[in-house]
Amino acid sequence: xxxxxxxxxxxxxxxxxxxxxxxxxxxxxxxxxxxxxxxxxxxxxxxxxxxxxxxxxxxxxxxxxxxxxxxxxxxxxxxxxxxxxxxxxxxxxxxxxxxxxxxxxxxxxxxxxxxxxxxxxxxxxxxxxxxxxxxxxxxxxxxxxxxxxxxxxxxxxxxxxxxxxxxxxxxxxxxxxxxxxxxxxxxxxxxxxxxxxxxxxxxxxxxxxxxxxxxxxxxxxxxxxxxxxxxxxxxxxxxxxxxxxxxxxxxxxxxxxxxxxxxxxxxxxxxxxxxxxxxxxxxxxxxxxxxxxxxxxxxxxxxxxxxxxxxxxxxxxxxxxxxxxxxxxxxx
Amino acid sequence: xxxxxxxxxxxxxxxxxxxxxxxxxxxxxxxxxxxxxxxxxxxxxxxxxxxxxxxxxxxxxxxxxxxxxxxxxxxxxxxxxxxxxxxxxxxxxxxxxxxxxxxxxxxxxxxxxxxxxxxxxxxxxxxxxxxxxxxxxxxxxxxxxxxxxxxxxxxxxxxxxxxxxxxxxxxxxxxxxxxxxxxxxxxxxxxxxxxxxxxxxxxxxxxxxxxxxxxxxxxxxxxxxxxxxxxxxxxxxxxxxxxxxxxxxxxxxxxxxxxxxxxxxxxxxxxxxxxxxxxxxxxxxxxxxxxxxxxxxxxxxxxxxxxxxxxxxxxxxxxxxxxxxxxxxxxx
Numbered sequence: 001x002x003x004x005x006x007x008x009x010x011x012x013x014x015x016x017x018x019x020x021x022x023x024x025x026x027x028x029x030x031x032x033x034x035x036x037x038x039x040x041x042x043x044x045x046x047x048x049x050x051x052x053x054x055x056x057x058x059x060x061x062x063x064x065x066x067x068x069x070x071x072x073x074x075x076x077x078x079x080x081x082x083x084x085x086x087x088x089x090x091x092x093x094x095x096x097x098x099x100x101x102x103x104x105x106x107x108x109x110x111x112x113x114x115x116x117x118x119x120x121x122x123x124x125x126x127x128x129x130x131x132x133x134x135x136x137x138x139x140x141x142x143x144x145x146x147x148x149x150x151x152x153x154x155x156x157x158x159x160x161x162x163x164x165x166x167x168x169x170x171x172x173x174x175x176x177x178x179x180x181x182x183x184x185x186x187x188x189x190x191x192x193x194x195x196x197x198x199x200x201x202x203x204x205x206x207x208x209x210x211x212x213x214x215x216x217x218x219x220x221x222x223x224x225x226x227x228x229x230x231x232x233x234x235x236x237x238x239x240x241x242x243x244x245x246x247x248x249x250x251x252x253x254x255x256x257x258x259x260x261x262x263x264x265x266x267x268x269x270x271x272x273x274x275x276x277x278x279x280x281x282x283x284x285x286x287x288x289x290x291x292x293x294x295x296x297x298x299x300x301x302x303x304x305x306x307x308x309x310x311x312x313x314x315x316x317x318x319x320x321x322x323x324x325x326x327x328x329x330x331x332x
Numbered sequence: 333x334x335x336x337x338x339x340x341x342x343x344x345x346x347x348x349x350x351x352x353x354x355x356x357x358x359x360x361x362x363x364x365x366x367x368x369x370x371x372x373x374x375x376x377x378x379x380x381x382x383x384x385x386x387x388x389x390x391x392x393x394x395x396x397x398x399x400x401x402x403x404x405x406x407x408x409x410x411x412x413x414x415x416x417x418x419x420x421x422x423x424x425x426x427x428x429x430x431x432x433x434x435x436x437x438x439x440x441x442x443x444x445x446x447x448x449x450x451x452x453x454x455x456x457x458x459x460x461x462x463x464x465x466x467x468x469x470x471x472x473x474x475x476x477x478x479x480x481x482x483x484x485x486x487x488x489x490x491x492x493x494x495x496x497x498x499x500x501x502x503x504x505x506x507x508x509x510x511x512x513x514x515x516x517x518x519x520x521x522x523x524x525x526x527x528x529x530x531x532x533x534x535x536x537x538x539x540x541x542x543x544x545x546x547x548x549x550x551x552x553x554x555x556x557x558x559x560x561x562x563x564x565x566x567x568x569x570x571x572x573x574x575x576x577x578x579x580x581x582x583x584x585x586x587x588x589x590x591x592x593x594x595x596x597x598x599x600x601x602x603x604x605x606x607x608x609x610x611x612x613x614x615x616x617x618x619x620x621x622x623x624x625x626x627x628x629x630x631x632x633x634x635x636x637x638x639x640x641x642x643x644x645x646x647x648x649x650x651x652x653x654x655x656x657x658x659x660x661x662x663x664x
Contacts, residue, residue, distance in 0.1 A: 079524040114527075142586055152521060155529040189484060189571040192411045195446075197487040197568040220575030224583040236529040237569055239521040243552030244573050248580040251556040254474060255602045256585070262594035270587045 014314060015068070016108055016307045017100040020049030021075040021092040023110030023303075024296050030110065031057035033303025034067050040304065043311055046105075048072050048096035070099060076115045078296060087122045097123035100289055106310035108281070110294035110303065113152050113239075117284060117293075124289040132157060133286035134165045135235065135293060136172045137242060140273045141226030147173045147182075148223065148231050151282050152239030152293075159202035162186075162232055163210050168285040169230035170212045176283075176313065182229035185218030187237060193217065199234060207232075249274040281306035283313055290314040346646060347400070348440055348639045349432040352381030353407040353424040355442030355635075356628050362442065363389035365635025366399050372636065375643055378437075380404050380428040402431060408447045410628055419454045429455035432621055438642035440613070442626035442635065445484050445571075449616060449625075456621040464489060465618035466497045466567065467625060468504045469574060472605045473558030479505045479514075480555065480563050483614050484571030484625075491534035494518075494564055495542050500617040501562035502544045508615075508645065514561035517550030519569060525549065531566060539564075581606040613638035615645055622646040 016037065020030045027047075031054055034045040046068040047054050058064045072095035074088065087094060093111055097119045100107035107124075109116045113135070121133060134150035134157075149169035154161060166184045173182035186204055188196035193204060193216060200217075207214045215228055223231055223241060233241070253271050257264040281294040281302070290313045294306040348369065352362045359379075363386055366377040378400040379386050390396045404427035406420065419426060425443055429451045432439035439456075441448045445467070453465060466482035466489075481501035486493060498516045505514035518536055520528035525536060525548060532549075539546045547560055555563055555573060565573070585603050589596040613626035613634070622645045626638040 112522075114522075142583060142590070155521060187572060189487060189568055190444075190446075197566070200568070220572040220577075221579030221582070223576055224579050233572075234529075236521055236532070237572060240519060240552040240565075240569060241572060241576055244555055244576050245552075245580050247553030247556050248577050249584050250553070251474060252581050252584040252602065253588070255605070256588060256594060256599065258474070259598070259602060261598045261602075262588060266591070266593045267588065270584065270591060270593075273587070 014311075015044045015046050015103060015105045016310050016314075017046050017048060017096045017103070017105050018303070018307060019092050019096045019107070019109035019111055019116075020047040020054050020069075021072075021111070022116075022296075023294065023298050024078060025298075026075075027053045027057045029298060029300045030303050031063075032061055032300035033298070033307070035061055035063050036300055036304035037307035038067055041308055041311075043307055044068075045307055046070055046099065048099065049092040050075070070095065072096070076111055076119075078112050087119050091119075093119045094123065097291075100124070100291075104289065104314075106290040106292065106307075106314035108292045108294060108303070108306045108310045110281075110296055110298045110306070112296070113293050114155075116291065117153050120284055120287055120289070120291045124287045124291065126286055127288055130168075130286040131164055132161045133284050134161075134168055135238070135282035136169055136285050137282045138172075138177060139224060139242075139245065141224055143226045145173075145177050146223065146226055146229060146231055147177070148233070148238055148242060149285070150233065150235040150238045151242045152235045153284060154235040155239075156236070157199070157234050159199055159206055162199065162203035162234060163206040164286075166207055166210055166212045166214065166230065166232045169232060172283065172285060173229045177229075179229045181213055183215045184212045184230040184232060185215050185222065185228035187223070187231050187233035187241070188217040188219065191217050191219055203232070246274055275302075281309060283309070346643075347376045347378050347435060347437045348642050348646075349378050349380060349428045349435070349437050350635070350639060351424050351428045351439070351441035351443055351448075352379040352386050352401075353404075353443070354448075354628075355626065355630050356410060357630075358407075359385045359389045361630060361632045362635050363395075364393055364632035365630070365639070367393055367395050368632055368636035369639040370399055373640055373643075375639055376400075377639055378402055378431065380431065381424040382407070402427065404428070408443055408451075410444050419451050423451075425451045426455065429623075432456070432623075436621065436646075438622040438624065438639075438646035440624045440626060440635070440638045440642045442613075442628055442630040442638070444628070445625050448623065449485050452616055452619055452621070452623045456619040456623065458618055459620055462500075462618040463496055464493045465616050466493075466500055467570070467614035468501055468617050469614045470504075470509060471556060471574075471577065473556055475558045477509050478555065478558055478561060478563055479509070480565070480570055480574060481617070482565065482567040482570045483574045484567045485616060486567040487571075488568070489531070489566050491531055491538055494531070494535035494566060495538040496618075498539055498542055498544045498546070498562065498564045501564060504615065504617060505561045509561075511561045513545055515547045516544045516562040516564060517547050517554065517560035519555070519563050519565035519573070520549040520551065523549050523551055535564070578606055613641060615641070 074091040284291040292310040616623040
């Protein structure tokens, strides 16, 4: 059953279903990633995608039979923005999501974020009351971590969706990062109440009524400062901020290295804090299952880390509560 | 005439009009900033604001009579978001903008960005064909500079406005930074055409028809990478990205210092690249005059630098051409 079965081989631990075709590098990184997750962390992983391409990589690593494989003929290209076409049957994404639903397993993909969100919503469905799912990423700060939500799940949310993201982000901080009473800030362009674009101003009116400890607006320079436990924003801004941080850390360390102030090799220990290899991907919250979206450029180390995060999240699957709807009538 | 005159005392060079009350620190930083601009760079500066507060600072620096002062009784608080109230007569902002218009001088303020934009638009007016002004900032990259536009002028632009920002940003790169044929990227959440929120997708349809070398989408990690000369975005995202870079550089260097890899004092030379003290403020483009908005937290060094940038911009005042309107009918 090892290479074409859909039965778990990993004993009692729930399997992690991995989209083998996702990411910029496809099986060349996902297969060794699955092997690392299995060998280094004992995680049972199922690879979903083109059997032939997956077997070739398994052979290359001398690992035929070591992880389960489920065939899916179609591949969703990285350029697919997530509209209906992404959710066609027979793709590694859809086949993987369906297997994850049947087994109540966690699902991991480094595919196009929009496509993963579309497929996951269609197969797993939203939790009761949730308007839209959102991506949560835990960013390291000097004194701990800050959850950035939405890091790219919903590019054009409404203010009501943003208000719910705050509740999901606070639940993530509480249950995954162990913060007892997480504080929440709304990302905007001024710390004063009422500053922002239309969306942020409306969300700022709704958030005081949500069941979270809302601290008002925070600004771009506050994201990594650790002044709040959760930073709430729309998926467009959040995705740009997340990637801006990656690029900015790289540029800054590059300038330090070039100035000859520090050894490049030793700077890597700081750089690694802000790469996908370390944070392992974003959790898609608000669904009736666990989904982790890894960075498109993920290496095998990042893939293995994403599988580990997904497995951990699935173990405490009810961590994210159903969201109350915000009081819509206060929106102006 | 030195302390209450409105006549230039600086010979042939056009004066720089400085809002003495703007910024988090007001005259405590603007007055020594004006003195630095005068003493170190020979710039004739007029301080506009409460004469008494300005004189007190001038006395503290042994500089009574050294720069011109124009009295304005009212102060626009930093919390003012820029709606109509900011443009009331008698404020240091409005009085300063009016003096700048009469003298065709450059205007500098570290006040609330929204308030400065409102006052500048009302007094100086937009250039022909310009839908909205935008803030341009030159960010240092490993190999040169990238212009970020809009860094906070217009929080909710239309796609047509974004298309014009590209033209203004390219003119800035050409005329201020000396880039012969600047390339332009649209900030979005995927490099592929069609990825983005509604606004970015629409702008992506308009930009190929604009008179700029449009290279398609760029992502958050590209902003400091120098892959394009101009990064175009809306003022909400741009302001958050700009401040995110400041915070991210600070956090990264702090982590390097804490890891004991480099001497904190030597790291400052990298940190200084991304503070307001160095870039000196954002140019508000698209008006019939030169306006520089300095960071609210500006020190006297940042104020002096902003005055220098403004003076340089004013010297080549016609550098930003009138903008053609994008072909509106292609918007879907």
